[in-house]
Amino acid sequence: SVQLEWKAGSKMEKPVTLLVGKKHEKDNRYYAQLLGEKQAFLVNDYQVTQLKKSAEEMREKDPIVAKFGVDDVTGLTIRKGGTVVEIVRDSEGGWSLAAPVKTRADAEKMKTLLDKLSRENVAFNEKGGREKHSEFEVDGRAVFVQVATREKKLEGFLLGKQDGGATYIRRADDDKVYQTHALKKDDFPLDAKAWRDRVVTGFSGTKVTRFGVERAGAAWAVERKEGKWTFVKGAPIGAAVKIAKLEEAISVLSGLRATEIGSGGEVGADKVVSTIRVVADGKEMAIKVGGRKGITDTFVKREGGDAVYVVRTSHVEKVDLKVSDVTDTPAAPRPARGGGDPIKPAAR
Numbered sequence: 001s002v003q004l005e006w007k008a009g010s011k012m013e014k015p016v017t018l019l020v021g022k023k024h025e026k027d028n029r030y031y032a033q034l035l036g037e038k039q040a041f042l043v044n045d046y047q048v049t050q051l052k053k054s055a056e057e058m059r060e061k062d063p064i065v066a067k068f069g070v071d072d073v074t075g076l077t078i079r080k081g082g083t084v085v086e087i088v089r090d091s092e093g094g095w096s097l098a099a100p101v102k103t104r105a106d107a108e109k110m111k112t113l114l115d116k117l118s119r120e121n122v123a124f125n126e127k128g129g130r131e132k133h134s135e136f137e138v139d140g141r142a143v144f145v146q147v148a149t150r151e152k153k154l155e156g157f158l159l160g161k162q163d164g165g166a167t168y169i170r171r172a173d174d175d176k177v178y179q180t181h182a183l184k185k186d187d188f189p190l191d192a193k194a195w196r197d198r199v200v201t202g203f204s205g206t207k208v209t210r211f212g213v214e215r216a217g218a219a220w221a222v223e224r225k226e227g228k229w230t231f232v233k234g235a236p237i238g239a240a241v242k243i244a245k246l247e248e249a250i251s252v253l254s255g256l257r258a259t260e261i262g263s264g265g266e267v268g269a270d271k272v273v274s275t276i277r278v279v280a281d282g283k284e285m286a287i288k289v290g291g292r293k294g295i296t297d298t299f300v301k302r303e304g305g306d307a308v309y310v311v312r313t314s315h316v317e318k319v320d321l322k323v324s325d326v327t328d329t330p331a332a333p334r335p336a337r338g339g340g341d342p343i344k345p346a347a348r
Contacts, residue, residue: 001017001018001019001020001035002017002018002020002051003015003016003017003018004016004017004018016034016035017034017035018032018033018034018035018051019032019033019034019035020032020043020048020051020052021033021040023045024042028044028045029042029043029044029045030042030043030045030048032048062171062174063120063121063122064120064121064122064157064169064170064171064174064178064180065117065120065121065122065147065157065183066147066154066155067118067121068117068118068147068149068154069118069149070111070114070115070118072149072150072151073089073114073147073148073149074088074089074148074149074150075087075088075089075098075147075148076110076113076114076145076146076147076148077144077145077146077148077156078143078144078145078188078189078190079143079144079146080141080142080143080144080190081140083100083190084099084100085097085099085100085188085189085190085192085195086098086099087105087110087195094107095107095110097192097195097196100192101192103196103197103307104196104197104199105195105196105197106195106196106197106198106199107197108198109194109195113187113188114147116182116183116187117147117183119182120180120182120183122169122178122179122180122182125178125179126176126177126178127168127177127178127179128176128177129175129176129177130175132177133170133175133177135161136160136161136168136177137160137161137168138158138159138160138161138168138169138170138177139160141160142158142159142160143158143159143185143188143190144156144157144158144172145157145158145159145188146172155171155172155173156171156172157169157170157171157172158170158171158172159183159184159185159188160177162184162185165181166179166180166181167179167180167181167183167184167185169183193260193261193263194261196261196307198257198258198259198260198261198309199255199256199257199258200256200257200258200287200300200302200309200311201253201254201255201256201278201285201287201302202254202255203254203278203280203281203283203285204254204280204281205247205250205251205254205280207280207281208224208250208254208278208279208280209223209224209225209279209280209282210222210223210224210232210277210278210279210284211246211249211250211276211277211278211279212233212234212276212277212278213274213275213276213277213320213321213322213323214274214275214276214277215273215274215275215322216274218234218323219233219234220233220234220235220323220326221233221234221277222241222246222326229241229243229246231327234323235323235327236327236329238329239327239328239329240327240328240329241326241327241328242325242326242327242328245321245325245326246321246326248318249318249319249321249326250278252315252318252319253276253278253287253319254280256287256300256311256315256319257311258300258309258310258311259297259310259311259312260309260310261307261308261309261310262293262299262308262309262310263308264306264308266293266299266308267291268290268291268292268293268299269290269291269293269299269308270290270308271290271291271299272288272289272290273289273290273291273320274288274289274320275287275288275289275303276289276319276320285302285303286302286303287300287301287302287303288300288301288302288303289316289320290308292313293310295313296312296313296314297310297311297312297313298310298311298312298313298316299311300316
C-alpha cells in the first residue's frame with residue numbers, strides 16, 4: 001500500500017491509499033485499487049516498480065561530484081598514473097596551467113567544464129562495490145579528478161570504463177560504482193595542449209594606433225593620429241588608406257582564436273611567411289604567419305612565444321594584407337589640353 005497526503009489548501013483534502021495486488025494472470029500488469037473504492041485497475045509493472053521503494057533507496061545519497069559554486073573554484077587536478085594536469089585560477093581571475101607546463105589556460109574551456117561539473121550529481125544506478133572496480137576500470141586505470149575551492153579541496157572522483165554512452169564513476173572515498181551519462185573521459189584530457197589558451201591575440205581594436213605587415217624584405221605600416229590613418233612606410237606618396245579593409249583586419253586580429261594547439265614538428269609550423277605587427281594601448285605585439293596545415297588552416301605563433309596555433313586560413317587572409325589591399329591611390333590628373341599645333345588631318 002502507498003499512502004499520499006496533500007498540502008494544506010489542496011483540492012485533495014483527505015489522504016489517499018493505493019493498494020497494489022497480485023500480478024495479472026496473463027501479462028506483466030498488476031491489479032490496483034484505491035482504498036474504499038470498488039473499482040479495480042490494471043497498471044503496468046514498471047509503474048509498480050517505481051512505487052516499491054525501500055527506505056535505503058529513498059535515502060538521499062552523497063553526490064559523487066561534490067556541490068560547489070563555479071566562482072569559488074580555485075583549481076582543477078586531473079591525474080592518471082604518473083601524468084598530472086593542474087589548472088589554477090590566477091590573480092587576475094583567469095586560468096593558468098601549473099603542470100605539466102606553466103602557461104595560460106583556455107578560460108572558455110574551463111568555464112564550460114565547471115558549469116557541467118557543477119550540475120552533475122550521480123546518486124542512482126548503482127552497479128556494485130569493490131568487486132566491480134576492475135571490471136568497470138574504476139581502479140588504477142581510471143582518470144582521477146579533483147576540484148579545489150577557496151575553502152578546501154573537494155572529494156575527488158574516478159572515471160572508468162565507457163560503455164553504450166555511459167561512463168562508470170565512483171567517489172574516491174567510496175567503493176560503490178555508478179553510471180553517469182553526463183561526464184566522459186574526453187572532458188578531462190591529459191594532454192596539456194588541450195588546455196592551453198587558444199586566444200592568439202586579444203586586445204581592444206579601438207586602442208590600436210599602429211598596424212603593419214612585414215613580408216619577404218618588404219614592409220608597410222599605417223599609424224592613427226587624431227583619428228586619422230596614414231601610411232608611414234611602404235606605400236606610394238600621397239596614397240590614402242582603405243579604412244574599411246584596415247578596420248576589418250584589426251577587428252579579426254583583436255580576437256584571433258585558434259581551432260587547436262599545433263606542434264612545432266609539423267611541416268609548415270616553423271615556416272615564417274610574414275609578420276603582422278600591431279600597437280594597441282601603447283603595447284606592441286606581433287604574430288608570425290607560417291605555412292598551411294591542410295586546406296583550411298594556417299600555422300601562426302606569437303612573437304616571443306613557443307606555442308604553435310592552428311588558425312582558420314580565412315581569418316589569416318583578412319589580417320595578412322598586402323599594401324595594395326589597403327592602398328587607395330588617387331588617379332593621376334589628366335593633362336590639360338593646350339593651344340598647341342593644330343590637329344593634322346588624317347592622311348588619305
